Amino acid sequence: MKELVLVTGGTGYIGSHTVVELIESGYEVVIVDNLSNSEASVLDGIERITGTRPALEICDCTDFNQMHAVFEKYGSIRAAIHFAASKAVGESVEKPLMYYRNNLVSLINILELLKEFKSKGFVFSSSCTVYGQPEVLPVTETAAIQPAMSPYGNTKQIGEEIIRDATHAGLPYASIILRYFNPIGAHPSAEIGELPLGVPQNLVPFVTQTAAGIREQLSVFGDDYNTPDGSCIRDYIHVVDLAKAHVIAMQRLLENKSAEAVETFNLGTGNGLSVLDILKTFEKVTGKKLNYKIVGRRAGDIEQVWADPTIANDVLGWKATSTVEETLASAWKWQQKLSAK
Ligand code: UD1
Secondary structure: OOOEEEEEOOOOHHHHHHHHHHHHOOOEEEEEEOOOOOOOOHHHHHHHHHOOOOEEEEOOOOOHHHHHHHHHHHOOEEEEEEOOOOOOHHHHHHOHHHHHHHHHHHHHHHHHHHHHOOOOEEEEEEEHHHHOOOOOOOEOOOOOOOOOOOHHHHHHHHHHHHHHHHHHOOOOOEEEEEEEOEEEOOOOOOOOOOOOOOOOOOHHHHHHHHHOOOOOOEEEEOOOOOOOOOOOEEOEEEHHHHHHHHHHHHHHHHOOOOOOOEEEEEEOOOOOEEHHHHHHHHHHHHOOOOOEEEEOOOOOOOOEOOEOOHHHHHHHOOOOOOOHHHHHHHHHHHHHHHHHO
16 A cells, blocks of 8 residues: 655655655645645646656645644645745844744644654755855854854754654654755646746746746845855756655655654765856757856855765765756746746
């Protein structure tokens, strides 16, 4: 019988790609999503790719009673991957209480329900934001956690602590914390991808929308950083590579292979690329000229961060394999499909 996995935020960007990989690896999936930042039509794309339409419960993870009803309805939820969260750094500064409520109350609810229903595993979406500006690059999982630079970042730090405390207190399940670097790109089929509502905050959706003529001009936030070309450096990872790591984490939990009750892994490529590298590579891959200008720094940006993914490579046997060219091409294919609608 297929094992049933709950995916909160499963109609979102990373969630939907992970649902595809879970289904293709033989899991049964139930998605919980309040559709605050995604659309139910994402299920059509998932179904076209996999031939399976996952169950969707439209429900807010901060509502304990509704979530309890979902666990009761499905009965045998073996594990959960918790993507559902608010993630706009700037908005979190404006609305901190909303961020703490959305990101932390939902987490506590799910941990409590996994315990009540005797599930085996929990996978949490964390972020390289917990490292702030690391002193040593590439950054390893043992690097110091820096004071958070935004309420959003703080919800990831506090979330990790809640998971460690709860899991160490003897819950019936083990947890895996995945620290994402910068996920970009889309499924190669272009059936699913990132669907930013309104003006994109992240670099690559802004790039693709500029190339498509939806945005007139792209702003590069700063060229006076202490980096080779002066723009910020990040570790951009194909969302499908990232999604695959979740399946491996899930298998590890369900097969009791975890070495510790809580394990933490960096999910990145190990390569740092600047904003200008991304723009140049995008232009090369797509043949499109990007209209961009250099503007001032964006408040709260980290100068440079990229992952040391050795532990994920060795322990999970997972490695990001897509090139940045393939990844940017997939983002562009998805944008062209959206623009044609
Ligand atoms: C940020 C958060 C990260 C969070 C993610 C979720 C920080 C340090 N990181 O990632 O924790 O998980 O958002 O959305 O807050 N850029 C431009 N022009 C643009 C947009 C971006 O030059 O129009 C630059 C940024 O200055 C940055 C890079 O592109 O150097 C990547 O930006 P973005 O895609 O927003 O990701 P992060 O800021 O790294």
